[in-house]
Amino acid sequence: MFDLSGRKALVTGATGGIGGAIARALHAQGATVAISGTRRAALDELAASLGERVHVVEANLADKDSVEALVPAAETAMDGLDILVNNAGITRDNLFMRMKDEEWDQVIAVNLTAAFRLSRAAVKNMMRRRYGRIVNIGSVVGSTGNPGQGNYAAAKAGLIGMTKALAAEVASRNITVNCVAPGFIESPMTDVLNDKQKEAILGTIPMSRLGKGDEIASAVVYLASNEAGYVTGHTLHANGGMAMF
Amino acid sequence: MSDIADRVKKIVVEHLGVDAEKVTDNANFIDDLGADSLDTVELVMAFEEEFNVEIPDDAAETIVTVGDAIKFLEKNAA
Numbered sequence: 001m002f003d004l005s006g007r008k009a010l011v012t013g014a015t016g017g018i019g020g021a022i023a024r025a026l027h028a029q030g031a032t033v034a035i036s037g038t039r040r041a042a043l044d045e046l047a048a049s050l051g052e053r054v055h056v057v058e059a060n061l062a063d064k065d066s067v068e069a070l071v072p073a074a075e076t077a078m079d080g081l082d083i084l085v086n087n088a089g090i091t092r093d094n095l096f097m098r099m100k101d102e103e104w105d106q107v108i109a110v111n112l113t114a115a116f117r118l119s120r121a122a123v124k125n126m127m128r129r130r131y132g133r134i135v136n137i138g139s140v141v142g143s144t145g146n147p148g149q150g151n152y153a154a155a156k157a158g159l160i161g162m163t164k165a166l167a168a169e170v171a172s173r174n175i176t177v178n179c180v181a182p183g184f185i186e187s188p189m190t191d192v193l194n195d196k197q198k199e200a201i202l203g204t205i206p207m208s209r210l211g212k213g214d215e216i217a218s219a220v221v222y223l224a225s226n227e228a229g230y231v232t233g234h235t236l237h238a239n240g241g242m243a244m245f
Numbered sequence: 246m247s248d249i250a251d252r253v254k255k256i257v258v259e260h261l262g263v264d265a266e267k268v269t270d271n272a273n274f275i276d277d278l279g280a281d282s283l284d285t286v287e288l289v290m291a292f293e294e295e296f297n298v299e300i301p302d303d304a305a306e307t308i309v310t311v312g313d314a315i316k317f318l319e320k321n322a323a
Contacts, residue, residue, distance in 0.1 A: 127287060169283065 002225040005030030008078040009224065010071070012061060012118065013088030015042035017187025018137065021213030022085055022220050027053060029221055031083065034074040061088050061114035062106060071121035080129070083224045084122045086115035086159075087137040091189060093148045104151045111155035116162060119177070123170055132175035133224045136163050137216070140183045140239045156181070160235050167233035176232040178223045183239025185211040207240035249296070249322060250315045256291050257311060260284065270312035278311075288314070296322040 009026045013019040014035035023046060027033045032053040037043050038060055047054045055077040059070040075081045089111045092103035119134055126132025141149055142156025160179055167177040184190055184201050190210060193201070202208055219238050222228050237245060254268045263278050274280040274288065289305045292298075296318050300308070308314045 124290065127283075128290065172283065 001227055002029055002221055004083075004221070004225065007031040007082045007224070008034070008074075008080050009083035009085065010034045010036065010057070010074040010078075010081055010118075010122070011085045011087055012036045012059070012070075012114070014046060015039050016087070016089075017189070018182065018185055018213045018216050019085075019087040020046055021217040022087055022137075024050065025214065025217035025221050026083065026085075026224065029225075031224075032078050034077055034081075036070060036074070037088070061110045064117070067114050067117045068121065071118055075125060081122055081125060082129075082131060083133045083135070084118060085135045085137065085220060085224070086118055088114065089137065089139075089152075089155075089189075091149065091152050093152070095148055096150045099150060107151035108155050108158075111152065112158045112162070115159060119162075119166060123166070123175060126175045127170065127173045130174045132170070132173075133228075134163075134166070134175070134177040135220050135223045136177070136179045137220075138163075138179040138181040138235060140181050140237065140243050142181060143235075143237075143245060144243050163235070164233045171232055174229075176223070176228065178228075178231060178233065179235040180216060180219045180223065181235050181237045181239070182216045183211055183237070183242045185213060185216060187213060205240040205242040209240065211238060211240055247315070247319065249318050252295055253292065253311065253315050253318060256295060257288065257314075260288055260291055268311055270310065270315065272311045273309055274311070275309070285309075292318060298322050 009031045011019055011023045014023045015037035023033050023035050027050050034055040034057045035043055035046055036057045036059045040058060043056045047056050057073045060066040092107050094103055115136055136159045138159045139156040141153045142160055145153050163177050163179045216238055219236050257268050258265050261278050261280055272278055274285050289300050293300055298321050308317055
């Protein structure tokens with residue numbers, strides 16, 4: 001089950017806590033992976049730890065030209081692309097009334113617009129090959145909202161809508177498009193929370209713990225597999241029960 | 246009939262699975278040949294590959310019949 005041998009996957013934001021776990025998990029299932037991020041040294045380190053079947057493709061997802069170049073670079077490096085994981089994400093938290101246009105724009109650009117452009121580029125050849133898996137990494141706050149994260153919640157909710165629209169368009173070509181929506185996961189993004197904040201968050205999670213990157217990665221592996229071929233347009237929530245839909 | 250017209254019609258027949266005699270110059274991909282909008286995108290991609298040309302989106306939108314495709318490619322294919 002969930003064998004990805006021969007499959008070629010691109011993971012954005014692969015230097016992050018969740019992205020790194022996703023790249024490792026896809027690779028462990030046999031996929032060839034192209035890992036993308038902004039920090040070259042961290043990408044090289046991840047590539048070295050994975051060994052074979054790994055390609056490093058640098059990209060700055062805030063930059064349009066860099067985004068446009070990413071899918072072609074991955075396709076060239078791996079001779080194809082079967083699985084796209086739009087994982088990269090940034091936060092620029094602020095109270096809504098204080099939120100700067102730049103904070104809004106940056107988060108929408110990286111978390112939503114880049115996923116749109118990468119999916120648009122990838123789906124073309126997936127249609128030719130009559131096979132594809134796109135997995136967008138959303139967030140529980142895309143469904144629940146979160147104070148201080150108007151931009152982030154909007155981008156993540158946008159991903160869910162985009163996922164459903166694209167899923168409907170390309171379903172007949174054997175391409176599935178889904179979301180994984182993590183709750184609070186141990187990662188650099190949650191490391192910045194102080195103990196009081198963490199305690200408050202844990203109080204809202206029935207499992208009383210943060211999730212692990214591996215627990216998100218395994219959801220991605222499932223949606224990227226042949227076995228998930230009849231699941232499309234779905235948002236798979238992995239959040240320890242903090243929000244149930 | 247030009248060589249380009251033959252190749253265009255062959256691609257249309259193969260891609261849409263329609264009878265060759267239906268694929269006339271006036272045949273509209275969607276109304277006459279049963280293509281959906283995604284098929285028209287794929288046909289353009291197939292033409293690009295076969296003729297090694299790039300068909301920009303604004304040009305692709307004007308290609309609605311078999312004849313439109315032949316005319317575009319006769320003008321633009323090397």
